[in-house]
Amino acid sequence: MSHLDILLPFGLPPAELASDLLRALKAPSLAMLLARARLRHQAFDGFARALPHEAWLALQFGLPDGTKAGGSLPVAHSARQAFGLPPAAGVWFILHPVHILAASDHLVLIDRRHLQIAEAESRVLFESARPLFEEAGRQLVYGDADTWFVRADDWGELHTSTPDAACGHNIDIWMPKGDGDRNWRKLHNEVQMHWHGHPVNEERAARGLKPVNSLWLWGGGTADAQNNPLSPATAGPYTQSFHLPSWLQTRSGQPAATMAEVVAPGTEKRLLVLDTLIEAALAADWSEWLTRLHQLEADWFAPLLAALKDGQLERATLLASHNAALSEFTVTAHSLRKFWIKPSLARLVP
Known part of the structure; x- marks a missing residue:
């Protein structure tokens, strides 16, 4: 049929x-x-x-739905394959360079489709952030202008949210929570401070574009958790x-x-x-x-x-x-x- x-x-x-x-x-x-x-x-x-x-x-595609237990969709390894990256051991997460808007009393994640990050801009920001990740013992890998990956084997129980689930809302309840959340917040804050006033963002502001001022972490899991039985x-x-x-x-x-x-x-x-x-x-x-x-x-x-x-x-x-x-x-x-x-x-x- x-x-x-x-x-x-x-x-x-x-x-x-x-x-x-x-x-x-x-x-x-x-x-x-x-x-x-x-x-x-x-x-x-x-x-x-x-x-x-x-x-x-x-x-439908055999990926565990961790959201039923308050967790996440473990899709980072599948996404790595989609970008042609070789299989890798460990717990990997997807990272998106994003813009977070400071409203009157809360923070709002802006739809990353509107950010228009050029490849050259993303490469520069990636290279500026990489030493911070390396200092924290994290491996950072480039996918494309919109998508990076980070390995964090000790964050396997960190609950994260898809960017579209959090988009347009007060991000507080959608922020990463669980084992490793304090370490992530510390690293995340360091990247934000490093990017504040960065020449890439100065040039974007001159063109009327929103600054890239944050990272959205989600999709963490191991390769075993994401193996499709089909x-x-x-x-x-x-x-x-x-x-x-x-x-x-x-x-x-x-x-x-x-x-x-x-x-x-x-x-x-x-x-x-x-x-x-x-x-x-x-x-x-x-x-x-x-x-x-x-x-x-x-x-x-x-x-x-x-x-x-x-x-x-x-x-x-x-x-x-x-x-x-x-x-x-x-x-x-x-x-x-x-x-x-x-x-x-x-x-x-x-």
Whole structure:
């Protein structure tokens, strides 16, 4: 049976704005798919250290969901592989150079997608921070402008949060906690002081860009904790996966330009991740959220409806989420024939 799962992070509108947003949303194909689907809804802790769609992806690809015990998603080794770094022993974490905004009485993590760190800038900041890590007995490794890695074998019980889970909030409850948190805070503060007034940040300020004034630590774990019992060559439970996040790229993820490429014959079970709503939702830019959802309707949902109707797909499951819920809508060619059920977007409100 040909089956497609589509993961749509932040496809569910916030409850307080849902009626206005759904009234403005013109998505007839999506409305048809939702109305005639079988629905299953899951509630999540809105203060968890990973977002619902992140926890779902980790589960699908055999990565332990430490968030259920107040811990973290141990994805750093998987991310290292995605950057072509060799396998390494020990406990590794992902590090993102970020901007943290000082509000009136708390600190807020700004979405790193907005930071626009150039490769040359990141390299300079990396080299300036490396001696501080070495002095603390930590190995620092460069991935790309946005992603570095640090080894800290004695921080195996340190609970960390994904950057998107913490983004836009008072970061206090999302900061690393547990064994090693004091050592991390000390090292982190030293880096922050070292970067204050750094020429890279002076030049960024002159161009109207936010300074890179902090680091976000997350994803810690050992290689053993992140070994997928399912072969990466088979993309986990899927025969093909498209648009996976960087920390899962080694699980045979690949780009896809059109729905026709995704539903091409010869593949039984596929996964498509459509992540274009995340940035707008984290910024609470609901006008942009609507614009992007309208584009998804044209590019993906209308072709999906056509693929189900003409038999290219037998079944599709749309998994839409926000920060505290995930709803699964499973639709088949047969269920689409229920002509007496009118298209509606109302089921996007859990």
